[in-house]
Every structure is written in C-alpha cells, then in structure tokens.
Amino acid sequence: MTRIRPTTGEWxxxxxxWKLGPATVRAVHDEIGAGHYNTTLKLMQILAEKGLVVRDEEARAHVYKAAVGREALxxxxxxDVLERVFGGSAAELMQRALERRKLKKRELEELRRMIDSFEGKKS
Amino acid sequence: MTRIRPTTGEWxxxxxxWKLGPATVRAVHDEIGAGHYNTTLKLMQILAEKGLVVRDEEARAHVYKAAVGREALxxxxxxDVLERVFGGSAAELMQRALERRKLKKRELEELRRMIDSFEGKKS
DNA sequence: TGACAACTACGAAGATCTTCGTATATTGTT
DNA sequence: AACAATATACGAAGATCTTCGTAGTTGTCA
Known part of the structure; x- marks a missing residue:
C-alpha cells in the first residue's frame, strides 16, 4: 500500500x-493569490486524475471539491514524516514541534487534555 | 532563505x-541493507555537493559524516510540514500524531513534562 | 454578428530525484 | 605479473513536478 503523498503545489x-468548499479553478486561484492561472488549472486536473479531488463538469467552469478529508490526509x-524523519518516534516529533513553535496557553492545555485521554485508554 | 529539504533517499x-558516526559508503550501504551500491554512493556524493555531509578523502574509501545536526534538520x-500541511498549527499536528501513534506511557509522561516546562515559561 | 473575455485541453520545457551501467583506479592475493 | 575485488567518477535514462505557451470552445455584450 503506497501512501498518498501530495506535492507542495497540491497541498x-x-x-x-477545504477552506472554500466546492469551488471553481478561478475561485481557488484567487484564494491562493499567486502564480499563473494555468498552473492552478493544471494542478487541479492532476489532482482529479489522482482521485484526490472530484470534478463536476456540469457548468462551463468546472466545480472541484476535495475527495479526501483534511484530517485523514x-x-x-x-x-510519513514520522517514518522518514523520526524513525517512528512520535514523542520526538512532538518535542521538535514544541521547541519550534510557541503554543498558546490554551493550546497547551488542550494538548494536555488530549494526552490525559490517551493515557486513560491504556492505564 | 530556502529551507533545506532532504529527499527521501537523502534522509x-x-x-x-547519525547512527554510525563517520562512515564509508560501504558501511552506510550495509546499514541500509537494500538497493544498489552505486545508488548509495551517488546519493552520498549529492549530499556532499549540497553540503549536508562532509567527506574525508584521505583513504581510498572516503569517509563521510553528517555536516548538520539531527535535531536541527x-x-x-x-x-516545513507545519507550514505546508497544517497551516502553522502545531497543536493540530500533535493531535494527528497522537491519534495515529500509540505512545508508551513513559513517552506520554515525558511529553507532559515538556508541556509543563513550556507552560512555565509563559505563566 | 463581431469582438473580446473566460474557460478547458494539451503538451512541452526545465528541474530535480532515483537508479544503475560503464569506465577507471587501487589494493590484495596467488 | 596477472587477476579478482573494491573504490570512485561520470553520465544518462526514466519518473515526477512545476510552469506556462498555445489552441480551441463557449459565453457576453455592444
């Protein structure tokens, strides 16, 4: 099973x-706010080929929507990063994330709650 | 400033x-335990070109060592993944990591300590 | 109807990554 | 000295990604 790995442009x-919901190429391109229109179009066509988005060709301006959930992807x-970069150690990954990004107090507490709930499951 | 982004093979x-310390191509190739010797060689040469490893050409079999720290990279x-995939939200990244990987109780507690210490800095 | 705007389709160029064949040099062995 | 094993060097083939030019189609409006 080969894992889906969108490229930078595809992400x-x-x-x-995910932000806009079903949208035309034009809308997506405006949302991104940079680059050539044709590049956006091409990337979206490729995403459709790969099955990561679905396309409604009803109207002249096709409407695309994500075919995969944000959380799942x-x-x-x-x-992927866990395997390639951290040898599978999620603890290490989180340590790097904590070092690099200052989380808001709210986020830290939410994280603590998440940890509590995970710990609960294995007591 | 363009961020260093090693490819899968380079990682x-x-x-x-990092595991072996300074090592020959042969040693690295054996450690990896798969693929063609020449591929390993080529990748290490490319890493040297990019400056991610340094090469000692003293002996016939050149000795390579990482030029960047594991933690830094x-x-x-x-x-990188935070920007491209999570829109900068470290909390979200950690949530996905927790969902996907079952951490050992020890790791969870270590993580909690890390959070405590980070929270301490901003009380 | 004629001209222009907006859209899709197609493909090719340039970059980068991975793989590996081939050439050449050095070392060790018999 | 001859030969086998082991190195490095070099480059090209095949894949994939990004970008964008060009062509053709459809819609709009004066």
Whole structure:
C-alpha cells in the first residue's frame, strides 16, 4: 500500500478547497493569490486524475471539491514524516514541534487534555 | 532563505550516518541493507555537493559524516510540514500524531513534562 | 454578428530525484 | 605479473513536478 503523498503545489490547492468548499479553478486561484492561472488549472486536473479531488463538469467552469478529508490526509502526512524523519518516534516529533513553535496557553492545555485521554485508554 | 529539504533517499543516508558516526559508503550501504551500491554512493556524493555531509578523502574509501545536526534538520522538517500541511498549527499536528501513534506511557509522561516546562515559561 | 473575455485541453520545457551501467583506479592475493 | 575485488567518477535514462505557451470552445455584450 503506497501512501498518498501530495506535492507542495497540491497541498496548496487542497487547503484552498477545504477552506472554500466546492469551488471553481478561478475561485481557488484567487484564494491562493499567486502564480499563473494555468498552473492552478493544471494542478487541479492532476489532482482529479489522482482521485484526490472530484470534478463536476456540469457548468462551463468546472466545480472541484476535495475527495479526501483534511484530517485523514494530515494523518498520512504525519505518518510519513514520522517514518522518514523520526524513525517512528512520535514523542520526538512532538518535542521538535514544541521547541519550534510557541503554543498558546490554551493550546497547551488542550494538548494536555488530549494526552490525559490517551493515557486513560491504556492505564 | 530556502529551507533545506532532504529527499527521501537523502534522509535514509543521513539517518545511517547519525547512527554510525563517520562512515564509508560501504558501511552506510550495509546499514541500509537494500538497493544498489552505486545508488548509495551517488546519493552520498549529492549530499556532499549540497553540503549536508562532509567527506574525508584521505583513504581510498572516503569517509563521510553528517555536516548538520539531527535535531536541527528534524526541526526544519517539522517547520516545513507545519507550514505546508497544517497551516502553522502545531497543536493540530500533535493531535494527528497522537491519534495515529500509540505512545508508551513513559513517552506520554515525558511529553507532559515538556508541556509543563513550556507552560512555565509563559505563566 | 463581431469582438473580446473566460474557460478547458494539451503538451512541452526545465528541474530535480532515483537508479544503475560503464569506465577507471587501487589494493590484495596467488 | 596477472587477476579478482573494491573504490570512485561520470553520465544518462526514466519518473515526477512545476510552469506556462498555445489552441480551441463557449459565453457576453455592444
């Protein structure tokens, strides 16, 4: 089973689609706010070929929507980086994340709650 | 400033070098335990060109060693995935990591300590 | 109807990554 | 000295990614 691994350009499109919901190439391109229109179009066509988005060709301006959930794909991305970069150690990954990014107090507490709930499951 | 972003093949070499310390192509290739010798050689030469490893050509079999720290490069990798995949939200990244990987109780507690210490800095 | 704007389709160029064949040099062995 | 084993060096083939030029189609509006 080969893991889905969107490219940088593809992630950008997908983020826009998750934010906007079903949208035309034009809308996505405006949301991104940079680059050549044809590049956006091409990337979205490729995403459709790969099955990561679905396309409604009803109207002249086709309407695309993400065919995969944001959380699911993010999970795959984490697995990927975990394997390739951290030798599988999620603890290490989180340590690097904590070092690099200052989390808001709220986020830290939410994280602590998440840890509590995970610990509960294995007591 | 363009962030350093080793490829999958390069990460594999680097992991081996961090584990072994300074090592020959042969040693790295054996450590990896797969693929063509020439591929390993080529990748290590490319890493040298990029400055991610340094090469001692004294002996016939050149000795390579990582020119960058593991933690530093992992930190960059996290920043990268944070930007591209998580829109900068470290909390979200950690949530996905927790969902996907079952951490050992020990790791969870270590993580909690890390959070405590980070929270301490901003009380 | 004629001209222009907006859209899709297609493909090729340039970059980068991975793989590996081939050439050449050095070392060790018999 | 001859040969086998082991190195490095070099480059090209095949894949994939990004970018963008060009062509053709459809819609709009004066």
């Amino acid at each position: 950008e499109i997908l983020q826009a689609l 993010q999970g795959d991305a984490v697995e | 594999e070499i680097l992991q081996a070098l 992992q930190g960059d990798a996290v920043e």
